[in-house]
Amino acid sequence: MFTKRRTWTGLVAAVGLAVLATATSVPAGAQTGDQAAAPARGIYSVQADKAQRNAIEAGGVDVLGQRGGATEFVATPQQLDELRAAGIAPTQIGDLDKQLAERNSRNGGKAAAKADEFPAGDEAYHTYDEVNAELEKAATDHPDLAAVSSIGKSVEGRDLNMIKISDNAGTDEDEPEVLFNCNQHAREHLTTEMCMRVVSRLTDGYETDAKVKEMVDGKEIWVVPMVNPDGAMYDIEGGEYKMWRKNRDGEGTDLNRNWDYKWGCCDGSDTDPGGETYRGTAGFSAPETKALSDFVLSRNVNGAQQIKAHIDFHTYSELVLWPFGHTDETVTEDMTQEEYDRFETIGKEMAGTNDYTPMQSSGLYITDGDSNGWMWGSQKILSYTFEMYPGQGGVDGFYPPASVIEEQTSRNDAAVDILIQNAA
Known part of the structure; x- marks a missing residue:
């Protein structure tokens, strides 16, 4: 019903x-x-x-x-x-x-090596444990540049791990901050690879890439590769994909309808717990969104939000989206024309580097309780959603072969740089 x-x-x-x-x-x-x-x-x-x-x-x-x-x-x-x-x-x-x-059944029907691994042929995708191991390795290999911490726990008790990247990662410096998060929706595994790409490029490339060094020296960059680890691991349980979208609280909450800005306001989410866009019992009723929002609020120092720019990576459709999703209006009580114009200008600039289609989020359809709306409406953070590869594709849209990871994550390098450079 x-x-x-x-x-x-x-x-x-x-x-x-x-x-x-x-x-x-x-x-x-x-x-x-x-x-x-x-x-x-x-x-x-x-x-x-x-x-x-x-x-x-x-x-x-x-x-x-x-x-x-x-x-x-x-x-x-x-x-x-x-x-x-x-x-x-x-x-x-x-x-x-x-x-x-x-x-x-691809790859000759060969099963995954273990029940908690990706299906055979897709082993290059990172599981939860592999993500954490890579984050720890980045911090070990680059102790001055990277530091790992947990912002909270998932429904099933997994740490929601985050890595900070900066030239003095152990010090809270007075520098503009940037946030990247991935995998709010469980089945969107390519997004986790996108966050891991950001981590590896900004750490391993620091000594050899002058642009990377400039960004890391001048900013504090936070990356959360798995906002929904329970859902992501359930989606591959038994070595088979399940098309699971939500978290694992009961029938699941759609984390990107659970943010407490215009939550449930505008027919842009579902009240049925069985629905794919179920918004939860209240804004931030999901521990995952509560943990990420609490971290963002912790960066509001003396009334000034330190995080200046943000991308929430999703799949699929190859889009660059900006607020708001709950209304078709470009000017609202929380968005001036000048602010909207800045969103549009930077969004189009980023889309010009990856050949995505840029638009206001509501240009697709109305949504409420999404992360971009909260990031800007609550904290005035320049916040975008990237809908990654492919442009279309049914089931395959969520489960592209591992062979595309390098191409489709590096495709966003220039856009990531533009966002970091605009975090002022």
């Missing part, structure tokens, strides 16, 4: 939507809902404008990605029936369970 603040029918009426007809060509073998029985979890696509995307997202389905006006999402038969009843006609482009089975 859809349990958002408005039903599908109400949402559709509100945007003047009668029929959502797909304008995309149907891939070979794909079938519309009227041509075949709906699978338990079908993957669907529809060409939609902004108002229509809001209606789709508000229906409680699992929105996978956006590209060229097409929205890809996962829906159950019940959800599909409600979509049709509301006059929405998506095209089925896949069966989620079949695609997962195919993805998990």
